[in-house]
Amino acid sequence: MKKSLLFSGLIVAMTLLCCYALVTADVVHQKRVVTPKSVLQTKAPAAATVEKVDKAAVSDPKAGLSSGAKKTAALPVPKAEKLDQSPIATRPGSTVTKAPVSNEPAYLNDPDYLRKLEKEELAKPYMGTLDGLLNCSSPISIACGGSYTGNNSGYPSNVSRYSCTSWNESGPEVLFSLTIPSRNIIVATLSGMSADLDVFILSICDEGYCIAFGDVTATTSCQPAGTYYIVVDGYNGAVSPFTLTVTCTDCGGGAPNDECWTAIQVAVPSTTSGTTVGANNTCGYSGMDVFYYFVLSECRQIAVSLCNTADPYADTHLWLYLGAANCCGTSLYNSDGGCDNTYNRSRIPYTTGYVTLQPGTYYINVDWWGGGSGPFVLDVLDGGACEQTGPEDECAGAIVIPSLPYTDTKNTCLYTNTCANASEDLFYKYTVQSPDEYLTISLCGSSYDTYLWVWSECCVNLLASNDDYCDLQSQIEMCFQPGDIWIQVEGYDGAGVCGTAILNVTSAGPCPAAPECPPGSLFSQDPTDAAGAWSAYTSDNNPTWPFWFMVFD
Numbered sequence: 001m002k003k004s005l006l007f008s009g010l011i012v013a014m015t016l017l018c019c020y021a022l023v024t025a026d027v028v029h030q031k032r033v034v035t036p037k038s039v040l041q042t043k044a045p046a047a048a049t050v051e052k053v054d055k056a057a058v059s060d061p062k063a064g065l066s067s068g069a070k071k072t073a074a075l076p077v078p079k080a081e082k083l084d085q086s087p088i089a090t091r092p093g094s095t096v097t098k099a100p101v102s103n104e105p106a107y108l109n110d111p112d113y114l115r116k117l118e119k120e121e122l123a124k125p126y127m128g129t130l131d132g133l134l135n136c137s138s139p140i141s142i143a144c145g146g147s148y149t150g151n152n153s154g155y156p157s158n159v160s161r162y163s164c165t166s167w168n169e170s171g172p173e174v175l176f177s178l179t180i181p182s183r184n185i186i187v188a189t190l191s192g193m194s195a196d197l198d199v200f201i202l203s204i205c206d207e208g209y210c211i212a213f214g215d216v217t218a219t220t221s222c223q224p225a226g227t228y229y230i231v232v233d234g235y236n237g238a239v240s241p242f243t244l245t246v247t248c249t250d251c252g253g254g255a256p257n258d259e260c261w262t263a264i265q266v267a268v269p270s271t272t273s274g275t276t277v278g279a280n281n282t283c284g285y286s287g288m289d290v291f292y293y294f295v296l297s298e299c300r301q302i303a304v305s306l307c308n309t310a311d312p313y314a315d316t317h318l319w320l321y322l323g324a325a326n327c328c329g330t331s332l333y334n335s336d337g338g339c340d341n342t343y344n345r346s347r348i349p350y351t352t353g354y355v356t357l358q359p360g361t362y363y364i365n366v367d368w369w370g371g372g373s374g375p376f377v378l379d380v381l382d383g384g385a386c387e388q389t390g391p392e393d394e395c396a397g398a399i400v401i402p403s404l405p406y407t408d409t410k411n412t413c414l415y416t417n418t419c420a421n422a423s424e425d426l427f428y429k430y431t432v433q434s435p436d437e438y439l440t441i442s443l444c445g446s447s448y449d450t451y452l453w454v455w456s457e458c459c460v461n462l463l464a465s466n467d468d469y470c471d472l473q474s475q476i477e478m479c480f481q482p483g484d485i486w487i488q489v490e491g492y493d494g495a496g497v498c499g500t501a502i503l504n505v506t507s508a509g510p511c512p513a514a515p516e517c518p519p520g521s522l523f524s525q526d527p528t529d530a531a532g533a534w535s536a537y538t539s540d541n542n543p544t545w546p547f548w549f550m551v552f553d
Contacts, residue, residue, distance in 0.1 A: 193241065302382065310377070314344055
C-alpha cells in the first residue's frame with residue numbers, strides 16, 4: 001500500500017515537471033518587461049525631446065482662497081514654502097541610471113546607479129518669458145541699504161503672475177531698479193503693510209525672469225554685477241501702504257559667466273578651459289555651474305564634450321538649451337557621463353557621434369553633481385553640415401528589407417524620436433515568409449547603448465523588445481508568424497543616446513517544432529534500461545535535469 005501511494009505521488013510530480021518543460025520552451029531572450037501600448041511615447045517636437053529635467057514646478061500655497069476670500073488677523077493663511085516637484089534626472093542623453101525593474105535585480109546593487117537616484121531635484125524656477133506685460137518705462141531707483149515708503153494704490157496692474165510662483169498677483173505693482181557694482185546677495189524686505197503685498201526680484205525687467213520672491217522678504221543667491229528689478233505687487237488685488245528696504249551683501253569671487261545672461265560666447269568648433277570653482281549653483285544639479293553659448297547659422301552636426309578634462313573622476317553634467325528663454329528651463333539634451341563609458345566626465349551625445357542642431361543660439365551649462373566644482377576643458381565639436389535622412393524616421397517610411405540575410409548601417413543621431421524610448425530612432429519593415437521564420441535581429445557591434453523593438457503594427461502592437469544582449473547592444477531571436485513586422489532601432493532612455501547602428505537580420509528557416517515530452521519519457525514508454533533509474537524528465541537519464549526520483553520494485 002505504501003509503495004502504491006509513493007508511486008502515485010511521483011506520477012503527479014513528474015506530470016507537473018513535464019508541463020513546466022513545455023511552457024518554458026521557446027523563450028525570447030529579453031531583459032525588460034515590455035512597455036504597454038498605453039504608456040508608449042508618441043512623437044514630440046524635436047525642441048522638446050528631453051523633458052526629464054525641467055525647472056521645478058511651484059505649487060500655489062495660497063490656493064483655496066477665492067479672489068473674494070478674506071484673511072483674518074486671528075487666522076492668517078500663511079504662504080507655504082516653494083515646493084520642488086521636478087523629476088529626478090535619470091540618465092537623459094547618456095547610458096546610465098537605467099530604471100530598476102523586477103527582472104534586473106543587478107542594478108539595485110549597482111553603487112553608481114544608486115548614486116544617481118540620490119541626485120537632487122531641480123530647485124530654481126523656470127526663467128522663461130511670460131507675457132512681458134511689466135511696465136518698465138519709469139522704475140523707481142533704489143540703492144543697496146536704501147528704503148522707500150509709499151503705497152501701491154494708483155499704480156498700473158499689468159501683471160498677475162511671475163515665473164517663480166503661481167500666486168495671483170492681480171493688484172497694482174510698483175517697480176524699482178537696483179544696480180550693484182559687484183557680486184552681491186540681494187535682500188528685499190517689506191514692512192508697514194495693512195494688506196497682503198508681496199515682493200519679487202527680477203534679473204531683467206520681465207516677470208518671466210523672477211529669481212527670488214517672498215511674502216515679506218525675497219533673498220537671491222549671489223548675483224553678478226548689474227541692474228536688477230524689484231516689484232512690490234498685491235496678492236489677489238491687494239492695495240496697501242508699505243516700506244521697502246533693500247540690503248546687499250558682497251559675496252565676492254564667483255565666475256563672470258555663472259548665470260544664463262552672462263554666458264560667454266564660444267566658436268564652433270572650439271576648445272575652452274574653465275572652472276566652476278567659486279561659481280554659484282544656478283540650475284540643474286546642486287554643483288557649481290557656468291554658462292557658454294554658440295550660434296549656428298545653418299544646420300550642423302554638433303557634439304559638446306568635457307572628455308578632455310584632466311581629472312577622469314570629475315563628476316560633471318552637461319546641459320544644452322535652445323535660446324535664452326529656455327536656458328535653465330527645458331533642455332534639448334543633457335548628459336551625466338559618456339567619456340570612456342563612465343559616469344563622470346560628460347559628453348553630448350553620450351560616448352560618440354553628433355546631434356543634429358538647426359540654426360539658432362544654443363546655451364551650454366557646465367554643471368557639477370553633489371555640490372562639487374572644479375576645472376574643466378569644454379570642446380564644441382563640429383561634425384559638418386547636416387546629412388539628409390530618408391523617410392525611415394517614421395513608421396510609414398520604414399526601410400523595406402527585401403531578403404535575408406540583410407545588413408545596414410545608420411547614424412541614428414540624425415533622426416528624431418517617434419515612439420517607445422525617448423531617443424532617436426528609425427524603422428525597417430520585413431515580410432515574414434510562410435509558414436513561419438526563426439529570425440535573429442541583431443545590433444551587436446553598434447557604437448552605443450541600443451534598444452530593439454519589433455512590432456506587428458508599428459508603434460502599436462509589440463511582439464518583442466530587448467535592451468542589452470551583447471554588452472550594451474541588443475538582439476532578438478525568436479519565431480515569427482507570416483506577415484509584416486516593423487523593426488525599430490533606437491537607444492536606451494533619452495535623447496542623445498545615439499550613434500552608429502549596425503543592423504543584421506538573418507533567418508534560420510521555419511521555426512522548430514514545439515518541444516514535447518521526448519521518447520523515453522516516464523509517461524510515454526518503458527525505461528530504456530529496465531534496471532536503471534526513472535528520471536523526472538526522461539528515462540534516458542537526461543543530464544540537464546539536476547534532480548531525480550527513484551522507484552524500486
